[in-house]
Structures are given as C-alpha cells and as structure tokens.
Amino acid sequence: MIQKASFVIRVALRHLSGKRRQTILVIAGVGVGSMVMILTFGLAGGVISDIKSKIIDISPLITIKGEKVEGKQRLLISSSPYASDNIGIVSRIVPDEKKEVKPYTEVVSLVDALPGIDAVSPFVATRGVIRYNTLSRPCFVKGVIPVREAKIGKLGQNMVSGTLDELTYTKNGILLGTGLAEKIKAGYHDLVRFTGENGKVYNLIVVGTFASGFGAVDDNNAYINLRLAQTINGFAENVVSAIGIHTTNLGDVDRLSTEISGLTGYRTETWEEANANLLSLFERNNNITFFLVMFVFVVAGFGIANVLITIVLQKQRDIAIMKSMGVSIRSLEMIFLAEGMVLGIAGGLIGAVAGHYLTNLISALPISYGPSAVVRGNHIVTVQKPYFYFLTFMFAVIVSAISGFGPARKAARLKPVDILRA
Amino acid sequence: MNTDPVIKLEHVRKELSIRNGGEELVNTILPDISFSIGRGEFTAITGPSGSGKTTLLYLMGGLDKPNSGSVYLDGEEISAMSEEDLAEMRNAKLGFVYQFHFLLPEFTALENVMMPLLARGRAGVGDARKRATELLSDLGLSDKLHNKPNQLSGGQQQRVAIARALVNRPMVLLADEPTGNLDSKNAEVIYTLFSRLNEETGQTIVLVTHDDHFAGETRRILHILDGRLDSDRKLR
Numbered sequence: 228m229i230q231k232a233s234f235v236i237r238v239a240l241r242h243l244s245g246k247r248r249q250t251i252l253v254i255a256g257v258g259v260g261s262m263v264m265i266l267t268f269g270l271a272g273g274v275i276s277d278i279k280s281k282i283i284d285i286s287p288l289i290t291i292k293g294e295k296v297e298g299k300q301r302l303l304i305s306s307s308p309y310a311s312d313n314i315g316i317v318s319r320i321v322p323d324e325k326k327e328v329k330p331y332t333e334v335v336s337l338v339d340a341l342p343g344i345d346a347v348s349p350f351v352a353t354r355g356v357i358r359y360n361t362l363s364r365p366c367f368v369k370g371v372i373p374v375r376e377a378k379i380g381k382l383g384q385n386m387v388s389g390t391l392d393e394l395t396y397t398k399n400g401i402l403l404g405t406g407l408a409e410k411i412k413a414g415y416h417d418l419v420r421f422t423g424e425n426g427k428v429y430n431l432i433v434v435g436t437f438a439s440g441f442g443a444v445d446d447n448n449a450y451i452n453l454r455l456a457q458t459i460n461g462f463a464e465n466v467v468s469a470i471g472i473h474t475t476n477l478g479d480v481d482r483l484s485t486e487i488s489g490l491t492g493y494r495t496e497t498w499e500e501a502n503a504n505l506l507s508l509f510e511r512n513n514n515i516t517f518f519l520v521m522f523v524f525v526v527a528g529f530g531i532a533n534v535l536i537t538i539v540l541q542k543q544r545d546i547a548i549m550k551s552m553g554v555s556i557r558s559l560e561m562i563f564l565a566e567g568m569v570l571g572i573a574g575g576l577i578g579a580v581a582g583h584y585l586t587n588l589i590s591a592l593p594i595s596y597g598p599s600a601v602v603r604g605n606h607i608v609t610v611q612k613p614y615f616y617f618l619t620f621m622f623a624v625i626v627s628a629i630s631g632f633g634p635a636r637k638a639a640r641l642k643p644v645d646i647l648r649a
Numbered sequence: 650m651n652t653d654p655v656i657k658l659e660h661v662r663k664e665l666s667i668r669n670g671g672e673e674l675v676n677t678i679l680p681d682i683s684f685s686i687g688r689g690e691f692t693a694i695t696g697p698s699g700s701g702k703t704t705l706l707y708l709m710g711g712l713d714k715p716n717s718g719s720v721y722l723d724g725e726e727i728s729a730m731s732e733e734d735l736a737e738m739r740n741a742k743l744g745f746v747y748q749f750h751f752l753l754p755e756f757t758a759l760e761n762v763m764m765p766l767l768a769r770g771r772a773g774v775g776d777a778r779k780r781a782t783e784l785l786s787d788l789g790l791s792d793k794l795h796n797k798p799n800q801l802s803g804g805q806q807q808r809v810a811i812a813r814a815l816v817n818r819p820m821v822l823l824a825d826e827p828t829g830n831l832d833s834k835n836a837e838v839i840y841t842l843f844s845r846l847n848e849e850t851g852q853t854i855v856l857v858t859h860d861d862h863f864a865g866e867t868r869r870i871l872h873i874l875d876g877r878l879d880s881d882r883k884l885r
C-alpha cells in the first residue's frame with residue numbers, strides 16, 4: 228500500500244519535473260486564474276463596504292425622528308422598566324404633527340442611560356441660501372452640539388480646515404462641505420451670509436470645511452450651532468428636530484432602535500433604513516458583481532481544466548504503456564489526480580499571494596473620482612476576507628484535481644491497444 | 650518438455666474497423682484462428698507485413714479482445730477478464746515487447762525497466778534497481794542506465810524495452826520484432842539471451858519476426874498468411 232502510494236507519487240512528480248516548462252506554465256495559469264478571482268472578490272466586496280463605512284462615518288446609526296408613535300407618549304413620563312414589552316405592537320405614526328422632539332434633554336438623558344449607547348447628539352435641521360460675495364447656493368444646515376456630534380460620526384476626522392472646537396466657541400460659526408465652499412468660493416474665516424427659511428439674514432463665519440466622501444453631502448451640507456438653528460427655525464430651547472445616536476456595536480443597532488422607540492414614544496430609524504435606497508442600489512450592483520465573479524470562476528476553471536486535460540491527453544500513450552505492464556487502473560487515476568492536485572495547490576498558493584498583493588496594489592493606487600461621483604475618495608476600496616482565499620484555493624485545487632483525474636480515468640479504462648493503435 | 654498449453658486460442662476472430670467519413674469499413678484481420686503454445690516452448694510467428702502478427706500477439710497478451718472465440722493464458726480465459734484483472738495478470742505473468750518499443754519518455758532506462766516491479770510493490774526500490782541493472786548489463790547497456798529514451802539509439806531503446814519485459818521473470822514473454830532495430834551483432838545478443846532463458850529457465854517465449862535466421866533459432870514456427878495459420882512447423 229505504502230509502496231503503491233510511493234510509486235504513484237514518484238511517477239506524478241517525474242511527469243511534472245520532466246516537463247518543467249509545461250508545469251510552470253500550468254501553475255502560472257492556475258495562479259493567474261486564482262489571482263483574478265481574489266481580486267474580483269476584493270473589488271466586489273470593496274464597493275459595498277466602502278459605501279457602508281462612509282455612511283457610518285457621517286450619519287447616526289439610529290435617529291430619533293420628530294414623529295410620535297401612537298400610544299407611546301406616556302411611556303416617556305413613566306419610563307417603565309417594562310417599556311420594552313410593548314415592542315411587538317404594530318405602531319402607527321401620528322400624522323400632521325410638527326417634526327420635533329420635545330423636551331429633548333429628557334429624551335437625551337433617557338437614551339444616554341441605556342447600555343450599549345456611545346453617543347447621543349440632538350440636532351435641528353434647517354435649510355436656506357448661503358452667499359459669499361456674489362455667489363450663492365441653497366444648502367441643508369444641521370444645528371448641532373459639536374462635542375456631541377463629534378462622537379456620532381467622523382466629522383472631527385473629516386475636517387479639511389478648521390476644527391469642530393472652533394464651532395463650539397463661535398456662536399455664529401459655520402462648517403461648510405468642501406464642495407459647497409468651493410461653489411461659493413468661500414474659505415476659512417470668510418464672512419458669509421445665510422438666509423434662513425424665516426427670511427432673516429445671518430452673518431456667519433466659516434470656521435472650517437469638511438469632506439465626508441459623499442458628493443451630495445459635501446456639495447450641499449453645512450453645520451452650525453444648535454442654538455442658532457433653533458432660533459432660525461423658531462424652536463423653543465427644549466425642542467430639536469431629531470436626535471442622532473451611535474451604538475457601541477453595529478450588531479445592536481436594530482435591537483436598540485426598537486427599544487429606544489418603545490422607551491421614548493418617538494419613531495426611530497436605523498442607518499440602513501435611512502439609506503435604504505442607496506444601499507439597495509449598491510446591493511443590486513453587488514448581485515451583478517457576484518455573477519461576474521461566478522463568470523470569472525467559470526472562465527478560470529475552463530482555463531485550468533483545458534491545460535490539464537491537454538496534458539493528460541498527451542500522456543494517453545504513457546497511460547496505455549503503463550497499463551500494459553500491469554499498473555492498476557486505480558494507480559493510473561491516482562497519478563493524474565496527484566498531478567492535478569500538485570498543480571492546483573502550487574497555482575492556488577501562488578495565485579493567493581499574487582492576488583493579495585495585487586489587491587493591495589490596486590487599493591493603494593491614487594484614483595481621483597469625478598465631482599459627479601456618488602462616493603468620493605482618493606483610492607479604490609477593496610476587501611480581503613479569509614473565505615475569499617479559502618474558496619478560491621479550494622476551487623483551484625478541485626478543478627485541477629478533477630481535470631487531471633477525469634481524462635486519466637477514461638484513458639485508464641480503455642484497452643491499451645485502443646490508445647496505442649490510434 | 651512439458652507440453653501443457655500455457656496459451657490457447659480457440660476460433661478467435663478479430664475485426665478492426667476504420668471510419669471513412671460516415672461509413673464504417675470493417676476489416677476482418679483474423680477470420681478464425683486456433684492453436685496452442687505449450688509451457689516452455691520457444692515459438693516464432695512469421696508472415697508478411699499486414700498479415701495480422703501484431704494483432705495476434707496483442708490478443709495473446711490480453712491487450713486487445715477478440716470479436717469472438719476465446720483466448721486462454723495459464724488456464725484462465727483472458728478474453729473474458731475485466732481490464733483491471735488483465736492489468737494485474739500482465740504484471741504477474743506476462744512480459745510484452747512492442748514493435749515500437751514504447752518507453753516512458755520522462756524516465757531513465759533504469760527506471761523504465763524497474764517500473765513493472767514497482768507498480769504493484771512486487772519488489773522494493775533497492776531490489777528492483779539491482780535486478781534492472783543486471784538485465785540492462787546483460788543486454789550491453791551498463792553505461793546507459795541513466796539515459797532517457799530520447800538519449801538512446803533505436804536499437805538501445807529496443808533493448809531497454811526487452812529488459813523491461815523480462816524484469817518480472819514473466820511466465821510468458823511476448824515480443825513483437827524484438828530485433829527489428831538491431832544490427833546483426835546486437836540481434837545476436839538478443840537471440841543468445843532468449844535461447845539461454847528458454848533453455849536454462851524454461852521461459853516460454855513467443856516472438857514475431859521477419860528474420861528467417863532468428864526464426865530458425867526457435868523450436869517452432871507459426872506462419873501466418875492473411876490472418877490464417879498457413880503452417881505450423883516444429884524445428885529440432
């Protein structure tokens with residue numbers, strides 16, 4: 228048995244080392260196939276994960292909307308420990324109510340006390356027209372408490388000029404998205420004029436600019452202090468339009484969202500619900516990419532199989548000779564199975580390493596996205612997960628093994644003369 | 650001499666077909682042939698080119714199967730055996746020398762000869778190497794042990810193939826024109842080896858040859874004409 232195995236391995240290795248150039252070519256072929264598979268995986272996974280991480284970077288994971296859920300108002304007052312018992316109730320949103328959360332400080336302290344909550348940031352959303360010299364642009368403005376807002380997303384890290392702190396101590400300060408700043412040609416410490424929905428004009432100082440990576444956000448959004456936004460909207464001091472929340476774990480978002488809604492009586496929305504349109508667009512895009520990955524697999528598989536099958540067919544005569552001297556059918560099959568596996572393993576390993584470096588290389592390349600891009604960035608985002616490598620490697624080995632084994636099995640079962648006489 | 654038949658053919662019919670476009674042309678190579686070969690016999694099969702000698706030898710070695718009739722080797726009907734049983738039988742009882750030597754290109758002369766011993770673990774690597782070296786030396790190839798087939802002349806390749814057929818000490822040696830590529834001096838080496846094997850160990854040998862001189866060295870000549878047994882002469 229061991230002797231037989233060592234015979235099989237001897238013959239297989241000799242076939243491979245005897246035709247060195249062919250062997251190297253096949254390994255390279257399997258390697259390229261595997262490399263392309265890993266790269267395709269990495270790029271496909273990168274698109275959606277880039278979108279998700281950018282959404283998480285700029286927006287709250289849960290937002291308490293200024294809309295009451297019917298039958299829950301009293302819970303706010305009683306804040307009963309059994310509050311979450313009501314989660315199962317199908318909630319109906321009360322229509323025609325003004326979009327506001329009040330008194331927001333109570334809601335904030337209620338949510339702040341929940342375990343698993345990282346940050347709570349009340350805000351007031353408003354809009355208006357911003358003007359610098361002769362240039363003006365309509366924009367969305369979010370009134371925030373900068374120290375609280377900083378913990379929600381990566382606004383702090385996204386600052387291109389100025390700081391969030393400066394907004395805190397500049398009552399009439401404003402942070403502009405980079406795109407918005409460019410459009411009105413305003414820069415750091417320029418004095419801009421903001422016309423609110425109430426028709427009043429406010430003189431504001433640009434205390435910084437930020438780049439979130441989302442074109443639409445950077446072109447249209449600005450931040451001011453909460454108090455100023457309340458004034459513009461005519462809100463009382465204890466009123467905000469909504470509250471943004473950040474949880475410690477991404478996995479807790481859905482659970483905490485329902486819990487907070489039950490606890491406060493306000494409708495809540497998770498980041499996935501809020502960005503459902505964008506995400507579904509990219510999910511759909513991902514399905515297409517998945518089919519492309521499958522296609523690449525099939526093409527790579529055919530390439531690998533093609534070369535290996537050709538090799539075995541060239542060896543048909545040798546199979547017949549070995550069989551006529553008494554080598555068993557099983558051994559013949561094992562010889563070519565082993566050859567296929569050696570080629571698959573070698574090619575798969577080389578492809579995995581090459582794929583890893585190629586993916587890294589591609590994500591390191593500086594790429595500039597056009598101004599119309601939905602998502603902006605300075606490089607292509609890729610993802611590498613162990614199972615990409617596992618799947619690719621297994622695929623390369625299995626396809627190679629089958630391509631070696633299949634034709635050998637067929638040849639080994641023929642009468643030797645059928646091959647030798649042909 | 651023990652004349653118990655070791656090979657027996659009974660009403661063997663062999664057809665080969667060739668495809669010509671859509672139609673299949675069936676050639677009857679051996680219409681109906683019967684004979685037997687005794688244990689320890691040294692037999693030559695002669696006949697003109699295309700008369701069916703190689704076809705006959707393939708059937709005797711179980712490398713091919715008849716369309717009808719039976720072939721027996723050592724009492725077993727090999728024409729009814731499965732491919733796997735045939736492979737095992739060949740390894741145990743048969744040495745075959747092809748008309749076109751058919752060596753394995755990736756292996757050296759020595760490794761080619763060792764292979765039948767290693768294929769089924771019949772011998773360890775050391776013993777196999779020793780036996781193969783001996784045989785190759787007997788055939789005048791002691792300085793070519795590590796040459797690959799493409800580094801050997803046609804005649805040298807033929808001798809390696811003969812060594813490979815003998816390495817298992819087969820019950821029956823079937824050889825298709827084993828001296829076809831050899832000069833008279835080397836052909837003489839083969840005659841001598843075969844005669845010695847036959848006389849000293851009682852090795853059964855069936856060989857196909859065009860060489861009347863070689864045929865005359867054997868004990869029996871089966872002459873084939875158009876797939877029929879034309880004559881069966883016992884010598885000496």
Ligand SMILES: Nc1ncnc2c1ncn2[C@@H]1O[C@H](COP(=O)(O)OP(=O)(O)OP(=O)(O)O)[C@@H](O)[C@H]1O
Nearest residue numbers: 648665666667678697698699700701702703704705
């Ligand atoms: N694969 C094949 N298909 C069809 N006919 C074949 C095939 N191989 C051989 N033949 C025919 O079978 C006949 C016998 O061939 P065989 O090889 O047995 O002759 P042979 O006696 O060994 O000749 P030679 O002395 O030239 O080797 C020939 O007429 C040949 O044309």
Ligand SMILES: [Mg+2]
Nearest residue numbers: 702703748825
């Ligand atoms: Mg012939």
